[in-house]
Amino acid sequence: MAGSCNNVGPVARMRPCVARHLTERKDTMDILAAAKQRYTAKAYDPTRKVPEETMRQIYDLMRNSPSSVNSQPWHFIVASTPEAKARMAKGTPAAFAYNEPKVLNASHVVLFCARVDADAAHLDKLLAQEQADGRFRDDAAKAGQAKGRLGYVNLHRYTQKDLPQWLEKQVYIALGTAMLGASALGVDTTPMEGIDTRALDAEFDLHAQGLSSLVMLSFGYRAGDDFNAALPKSRLKEEQVFTFL
């Protein structure tokens, strides 16, 4: 397979393969260009669909996002049919109606959900997956990982008392990854916190699954008359947001 890598081990892995992969793919976009061309689409062309193959790459990016202690406290609900998008639009009533067309006219809409707890069942699932993926040399390594992860969970549960918020932060990493990745793949996006999370929790019966809805992300191709596409990007200057020591 073109671009496949066979090197293994923590030191040898990845870098050479990534570099080779990038040079092999002539259409690979510079990551900074992807960040700069990304903007929040305010209107979509309802006739255009993002190919499933492209969406699958974006889903893979999301699933491969990093999270503290590999907690992966996310669940992604995907809508692409008119019926499914109508269900998503139950999250854009009244005060959030300005977001409704960005849901209904988009090609795909993903609801990012967060686990409200890192309970024993979830922690066991993570550990079992890590074992299946070959992360543990021996039982001691496995026990060490379980103990270390539980230590962080308990720090946030009992000491900092911010466990749900800490879990939500991890989900936002996947949101950022998805937006940048989509831009690199030529897909426009709209992140939306302007949603009725209570309505969406009920629509998808999220509480029964230990989940709550957090933020929505639409994918598609901008409409020709999207006013936001023509506006320049605005960001604080480097010296305002960086301190170089």
Ligand SMILES: Cc1cc2nc3c(=O)[nH]c(=O)nc-3n(C[C@H](O)[C@H](O)[C@H](O)COP(=O)(O)O)c2cc1C
């Ligand atoms: C977490 C998050 C939530 C947002 N919620 C909304 C929203 O509900 N509706 C909307 O039109 N834009 C929303 N935005 C878009 C922001 O207003 C936009 O990212 C910001 O103004 C910077 O512009 P740019 O994305 O075009 O670079 C959201 C952005 C983020 C990151």
